Amino acid sequence: MASEDTTQGQNFVECSICREPVLFFCRQCKVNLCGSCVAVHVRARARNGHTILDFASKDDYDPCLCESHPEKECSFYCITCDVAICLVCVPIKHRSHDISELADKIKELLKEIAKENNRLQSSKHELEINLDCTVELLSSLSEFYKERKDEVSAKGEELHREINQTVEKLHRELDDMQTEHETLLEKQKKEFEEKIEKINETNRNVTKLQKSHDVKKMQTFIPGIQKHETPSEFPQYSFPKFHVGKIDLQTYFGYVEKLQQEAKVAAVISVIDTGFPASEEYQSRLYDMAVTDDNRVWMGGNDRKLKLFDMQGNIHKSVSISWKGMYICVHNKQVVYSDKPDKAVKMISVTGDVITLFKTGDWYPRGVTSTSANDILVCLSKDDQFKVVRYSSNGIVLQEIQYDLQRQPLYTDATYVTENINDDIIVTDLTKKAVIAVDRQGIHKYTYSGNNGNFFPCSITNDKSGNVIITDYRGEKIHFLDRDGKFLKCIVTKESLKGPRAVCVVCHGEMMVGEKTTGLAKRIKYDVQ
Structure with a gap:
C-alpha cells in the first residue's frame, strides 16, 4: 500500500486499473499503477513492451529512443554516423562502423554542457554587478534629471535677468534720445517760426513800398531784403531704429547632450x-x-625595487635599483627601466644584475x-x-x-x-x-x-x-x-x-x-x- 506521505504528495492519484493510490507508472502505456496491479499489467502483451517507473520520478526519466526502433532504448553511439542506436541496429546498419557506449557519449556531451554552463554562470556575477549598478542608477535617476532641469532653469533665470537689464538699459537710452530729440525739434521749431515772421514782416514792408514813390527807401530796402537767404536745406532727424541682434541661442544658452553610454x-x-x-x-x-x-608581471613603485609577481599575487623576484620604478617595460624577455637621475636606460639581467643599455645624453x-x-x-x-x-x-x-x-x-x-x-x-x-x-x-x-x-x-x-x-x-x-x-x-x-x-x-x-x-x-x- 502507498504510504501516507506518498499519497499526500501525489494528491491521491489513482491506479488506472483498480483506483488504489498510485505507486508506479508504465512509460509505454502511459498508465498509473498500484503495487498490486504491476504484475497484472506486465503480463499483458504490448508491442513496445513495458517499462515500469516509480511514479514520483516518472517525469525525471528521459530515455534515448532509437530512431529506427522507437520501442527500443539506445545503448550505443555510432561515431561514424553521429547517431545514438539500439542493440538491434548494431549488426544491421552499423556493422563496420566505429561504435562506442552511449554512456561515454553522454559523459562527453555533459562535460561540454557543464563547461558552457560554468562559463555562463561565471558571467552571471558580472551581470549581477551590472544589475546592481542599474538599480542604483534607476533609484537616483529622478534626482539626477531634476538637478539638470534646475541647471537649465537657473540658466534661463540668469538670461532673463540679463535680458531684463538689457531692456531697461535700452529703454533708458531711448528716453534720453527722446529728450534730446524734443530739444532739437523745439529749437528747430523756434528758428522756423522766427524766419517765417521775418519773411512776413518783409512782405508787409514790400506791400507798403508798392504804394510809395520814395526811391530812396526802395534803394535802402533792397540790400536788406537781399541779405535774407532762401533756405535750400532743412535739417531732419531720423527716428532711432532697433536693430535686432542674431543670437545662436544653443551656443549662448547651452544644450543638453544626447543620452550616451558613458562607461x-x-x-x-x-x-x-x-x-x-x-x-x-x-x-x-x-x-x-x-x-x-x-x-x-613586473611592477615598479615608490621605492628602489622592481618586483615580479605571478597572477596569484605571489612574489617571485625583487631586484634593487638606483631609482624608483616609474617607467618600465619588458625587452628581450628582460625587464628594462628608465633611470631618470642617471640619464640612462637600464636592464635587469637573468642573474639579477643591473646593466646600463645606453645613456640618453643630457x-x-x-x-x-x-x-x-x-x-x-x-x-x-x-x-x-x-x-x-x-x-x-x-x-x-x-x-x-x-x-x-x-x-x-x-x-x-x-x-x-x-x-x-x-x-x-x-x-x-x-x-x-x-x-x-x-x-x-x-x-x-x-x-x-x-x-x-x-x-x-x-x-x-x-x-x-x-x-x-x-x-x-x-x-x-x-x-x-x-x-x-x-x-x-x-x-x-x-x-x-x-x-x-x-x-x-x-x-x-x-x-x-x-x-x-x-x-x-x-x-x-x-x-x-
Missing part, C-alpha cells in the same frame, strides 16, 4: 597588494607594470617600451622640450620624433609611450591632457582628449586587436580607442578605481590596472571589440 562596468577577477610604500608628497605607491612572456628618460622591430622607444625631456627617440638595443639613435609638419612641438609633457600593432607610436601628454599618436614615420595621426572634459591620461598600452587602452587617473576609468583613435568605450569597476595609473594586458580580454594611491594591482576582465 561599462567590468569585473575585477583578482587583486594583488604590491606592498610599495607611499611617497610623502603625493602618497604615490604604484607607478608602472609590464607583463612577461610567461604571464607574470635628456632625462621617461616612458619606455619595446617595439616589434626589437627597438626601444623612450620619452625624453629637457627643460621644456620633449621628444620620443627610437634606440637600437645597444643605444644607437634610429629616429627622433619631436615636431609636426609645421615644425611645432608635438609634445608638452610626453610621459608614457606604446607602439600599436599598426606601428603607430602613441604617447600620453600630461600637460595637454591628451593622447598623441604618430605613424611609423613620425607624422601626426590623431589626438585624443577624452570625451567628458575631465580626462587625465597616465599610462597607455594596447592589446592584440590594436585597441588602445589608457588609464584616466582623475576620471577613475579606463578609455578604449580603436587603432585609428576612434573612441570605443570607457570601463569602470563596481568599486571605483583609486587613481588608476599603470596598465598592461595580461591575456586576451584581461588586463592588469595599478592603482597609484593604494598600491593595488587589479586584474580586470573586459570585452574585446
Whole structure:
C-alpha cells in the first residue's frame, strides 16, 4: 500500500486499473499503477513492451529512443554516423562502423554542457554587478534629471535677468534720445517760426513800398531784403531704429547632450597588494607594470625595487635599483627601466644584475617600451622640450620624433609611450591632457582628449586587436580607442578605481590596472571589440 506521505504528495492519484493510490507508472502505456496491479499489467502483451517507473520520478526519466526502433532504448553511439542506436541496429546498419557506449557519449556531451554552463554562470556575477549598478542608477535617476532641469532653469533665470537689464538699459537710452530729440525739434521749431515772421514782416514792408514813390527807401530796402537767404536745406532727424541682434541661442544658452553610454562596468577577477610604500608628497605607491612572456608581471613603485609577481599575487623576484620604478617595460624577455637621475636606460639581467643599455645624453628618460622591430622607444625631456627617440638595443639613435609638419612641438609633457600593432607610436601628454599618436614615420595621426572634459591620461598600452587602452587617473576609468583613435568605450569597476595609473594586458580580454594611491594591482576582465 502507498504510504501516507506518498499519497499526500501525489494528491491521491489513482491506479488506472483498480483506483488504489498510485505507486508506479508504465512509460509505454502511459498508465498509473498500484503495487498490486504491476504484475497484472506486465503480463499483458504490448508491442513496445513495458517499462515500469516509480511514479514520483516518472517525469525525471528521459530515455534515448532509437530512431529506427522507437520501442527500443539506445545503448550505443555510432561515431561514424553521429547517431545514438539500439542493440538491434548494431549488426544491421552499423556493422563496420566505429561504435562506442552511449554512456561515454553522454559523459562527453555533459562535460561540454557543464563547461558552457560554468562559463555562463561565471558571467552571471558580472551581470549581477551590472544589475546592481542599474538599480542604483534607476533609484537616483529622478534626482539626477531634476538637478539638470534646475541647471537649465537657473540658466534661463540668469538670461532673463540679463535680458531684463538689457531692456531697461535700452529703454533708458531711448528716453534720453527722446529728450534730446524734443530739444532739437523745439529749437528747430523756434528758428522756423522766427524766419517765417521775418519773411512776413518783409512782405508787409514790400506791400507798403508798392504804394510809395520814395526811391530812396526802395534803394535802402533792397540790400536788406537781399541779405535774407532762401533756405535750400532743412535739417531732419531720423527716428532711432532697433536693430535686432542674431543670437545662436544653443551656443549662448547651452544644450543638453544626447543620452550616451558613458562607461561599462567590468569585473575585477583578482587583486594583488604590491606592498610599495607611499611617497610623502603625493602618497604615490604604484607607478608602472609590464607583463612577461610567461604571464607574470613586473611592477615598479615608490621605492628602489622592481618586483615580479605571478597572477596569484605571489612574489617571485625583487631586484634593487638606483631609482624608483616609474617607467618600465619588458625587452628581450628582460625587464628594462628608465633611470631618470642617471640619464640612462637600464636592464635587469637573468642573474639579477643591473646593466646600463645606453645613456640618453643630457635628456632625462621617461616612458619606455619595446617595439616589434626589437627597438626601444623612450620619452625624453629637457627643460621644456620633449621628444620620443627610437634606440637600437645597444643605444644607437634610429629616429627622433619631436615636431609636426609645421615644425611645432608635438609634445608638452610626453610621459608614457606604446607602439600599436599598426606601428603607430602613441604617447600620453600630461600637460595637454591628451593622447598623441604618430605613424611609423613620425607624422601626426590623431589626438585624443577624452570625451567628458575631465580626462587625465597616465599610462597607455594596447592589446592584440590594436585597441588602445589608457588609464584616466582623475576620471577613475579606463578609455578604449580603436587603432585609428576612434573612441570605443570607457570601463569602470563596481568599486571605483583609486587613481588608476599603470596598465598592461595580461591575456586576451584581461588586463592588469595599478592603482597609484593604494598600491593595488587589479586584474580586470573586459570585452574585446
